Amino acid sequence: MSESFEAVEICAGAGGQALGLEKAGFKHTLAVELDENACTTLRANLPAKIVKQGDVADPDVWKPADYAGVSLLAGGVPCPPFSIAGKQLGANDERDLFAWTVEQACAIKPRALLLENVRGLSMPRFAGYRQHVLDRLTEAGYVAEWKLLQASGFGVPQLRPRFVLVALQEEDAEYFAWPEESKNEITVGEAIKDLMAAGGWEGADDWAKGADKIGPTIVGGSKKHGGADLGPTRAKRAWAELGVDAMGVANEPPGPGQTFPNAPGPKLTCDMVARIQGWSGEYQWEFTGRKTSRYRQIGNAFPPPVAHAVGTAIINAFERHGKKNPRKITEHDPIYKALRNSKNGYISAEELMKAGGKAIDASDLERRIALLSKDFVVQTDPESNTTRYKLGDFKAFTGQEDHDRHEYFLKHRAKIS
Known part of the structure; x- marks a missing residue:
């Protein structure tokens, strides 16, 4: 490896992802974490000066613009908003930093973005959320893809599925290939x-x-x-x-x-x-x-061998190793896409059912709209005799100064882990 690749990691926890990325060839220039105990562990293993404790969205803790153009922006943003065991509040959860992180990536333009979360984010409940993330990254010039990885396929003796997002700039993306999982599990x-x-x-x-x-x-x-x-x-x-x-x-x-x-x-x-x-x-x-x-x-950590494997795949793409891999565009939520792309504002229920495919009927559409409404403002046309919908704002925290997240975070900070 002839080139040096620097990484900024947010919500770094105790360093599972940091260690794996280090083994892959990345060098951390910053690790941000809220938990005091985890920060103490990070400082015992990384240069103390690069570890910052505090709310990752607080500009007094770190300023994303100072790291513009870094090789990799990585993070294990809090999982409760998407956890199967939790309430799956998604964009309405004060711990949700996924959308905020995506917006930072769009602004500071790292060469690659790596975010990991729980399997719950892969469920139909969050199809619109995932589609929004992909669309924002596409607008910023990235090719992004989600993948459910099983930690047991990387030598970790545990049932631990992780839902991973990798986004690379277009010139690198065609060389990216997801790491292969081994079928030989360690007990x-x-x-x-x-x-x-x-x-x-x-x-x-x-x-x-x-x-x-x-x-x-x-x-x-x-x-x-x-x-x-x-x-x-x-x-x-x-x-x-x-x-x-x-x-x-x-x-x-x-x-x-x-x-x-x-x-x-x-x-x-x-x-x-x-x-x-x-x-x-x-x-x-x-x-x-x-x-x-x-x-x-x-x-609470991301298993180091999984981070190592994904980090290696990203560096391989940077260095143009292997064959070009044409990227497949996966559509996570055609209903969301149709709402988002509607040029006339409101779009009829019939048009949305058509966009959703043959399996979508009126009751299915109503259910899908209800799911989307958890993460987006979805308006109905009060002046129409037929049911028509319009997609409004994304409810997630993306950096807004007046977002409810600020009050919720201060109220619940001591309980966030």
Whole structure:
């Protein structure tokens, strides 16, 4: 690699994405994170001067214009707005920074943009939101694409789907190819048997044979809830099937002669959880803070091997490696597109149903309009005898000084993780 590629990362967490991008060949010039404990971990692993703590949308924390033209703008923006387990408020959630980040990319023109989030963002509920993001990036001269990646396909022994957006400038985009996922999954037992045996526990070998699958999703949790455990009831049952007590996190691995008469097996330590998140081998990192804080930092992170793979694919595109790949334009929401492209303002329900395809009837259209109305202002024509719609403003925070996000953020800041 002959050229140096600099990265700015926002909502950097404890550094899973930062480490993966570093291994791919990027050098961070800035990492912005709200959580104090995560920032302490970042400073233990990155040059302290490049780590900034605070609200990423606060110009007193950093000024995006100072980083115009950077090679990569990356981030793991908060996932609760799109989480399947949450209320899926999307653009109405004070934690939603996805749209804001896209607007910053359109303004400062990084060579590439990399954003990751939870699988929930890939669901039909957010089709219009995704289409808006793609359209804005297209207007700014980027070729953008969404992809659902399974962390288990990159050596991470865990069920952890991540929905990833990559946008590149047109001259680079034709050389971009998504990294291929391996079908050879690493089991929990294979990944952490040595750690389980580190305290002298004689049962580690037999335990590892029973822990013969990937684990459920590691859940970092939030500041709203208590101490560290391995997730909701369903996840706890899945861990129990692997011989893991998911009711908490241990301070140390099991010792000689230790038994577990009232539990399915031993608890995991933070080191074991980190290994299951992908921190192993070449991915070495120091986590700081108390046990619960370290667990949350690890559990909320983007697995480094996945970030490494995507980062490598981006650099390969920069350096023109491989064959050209003609990009396929995926339409996420034809109803949204028809509303957005209507030159006459209002558009009839019949025209929208036609745009939506043969499967769309009046009730389907009404449902789709209701979903769009969660993220956009959708108006009906009060003067028409037939149902006609017009697309109004995007409700998400994109930097507006009068947006409700500012008040909500200040009110809930202590609970945001």
